[in-house]
Amino acid sequence: MIPVQAWQDARIVWDHHQMHHVPKPCSVAVGLGSHDLSVATTAAEAFGAGLVPLIVFTGANSPTTRARFPEGEAVAYREHALALGVPEDAVRVEPEATNTGQNIRYSRELLAAEGVEVSSVLLVSKPYEQRRAYATARKLWPGVEFVCTSAPLELPEYVDGIGDGRLVIDMLVGALQRLMVYPRQGFMIEQDVPEDVLRAYERLCRAGFTSRLVPARARP
Template sequence: MALSLFQQLQLIWDYHLLNQEIKKSDAIFVLCSYDLRVAEHAAQLYLDGYAPLLIFSGAQGRTTEGLFHLSEAETFANVAKDMGVPSSAILVETKATNTGENIFFTQDLLKEKNIKVESLLLVQKPYMERRLLATFLKNWNDIEFCITSPNISFINYPTDDVTFDHVASIILGELHRLKIYPTLGYQEAQDIPDDVWEAFENLTQLGFDEYLLPE
């Protein structure tokens, strides 16, 4: 029986999720975006004692230009402060515009501050967990790390500001990057099951192609 549109999207959403066990770490490293629920999740992890340091990284990207008055990192940091995280426990990196830069600029910031970390708790949006794994394995694989995201289901992820069609298009864009970026040296290759890629091809033909890489 053929899968429905929603079932195919759910298949891809589930593939992006890693469902890793989170561990106490030297720092919580947050890759910022438009989704303030990620900031809230990271701040709660700090408040729950998972790490003594909270790092926010992000300038402004395609989805946040004009949305925030400050950089993504500064906006996320303000969310954390409002939740009770002290400023002294927060580092902010405001130049990164992609995942690779999140890593490289944060490495530089830690060196500048003479802060050594041997383990990181990485925080991202749910549909970016796998690509974060692939990018870290390529670019920062000499430390221990685990990955987490807000516990939000696919059906509940859209909001008044983030439509269903946007979420559908962007999770396909993330899968396309998992396919293409290893060939460019940006990340480690991930095994993409045949049924997941078949769903990708079906859905892009239906027009969910806004965030695909250019041919």
């Protein structure tokens, strides 16, 4: 049983991970690979709404996605988007990236190789990865405007979809740690962590929600 205080702290951290951007027309959508097909759904919906003319799905596999998407995350996302009505010529696949930094770098290189001019990117991720994706993209792709979006889910809905509340809180804690550690390693821009968010994070760490914390020199 997860204590009430832990859920309250998790909601504070969850809200901090949201950038609260309003989706608007962009040069391209970049969907970051993961276990979560809602990323592909959200990108497909953005295309259908006329917000982007082109989608790049990026991602190879991780230990948590290899069984579910043996063909790779980006390939699975592409197939899902096509099934939702996105035409084949509007989707590009970047199948090699294994972390957020590579997602951004490899997507940028793919678009440059095709001669696609990019002034703005609709950055599509899991809900709790918005801020991390934004901070990484700002570091690695200067001169471009980034608009973050994800499936419009609240924390209880997301937990229901995953089916493991402790795992979700562990992931929230791990994502926040990266926001604090990675800027010092040059992987992303620095962002302020409000005091109430930091206190919630520390309480969750003391309560044992630490399985997704990374060593100080881990990759992004």
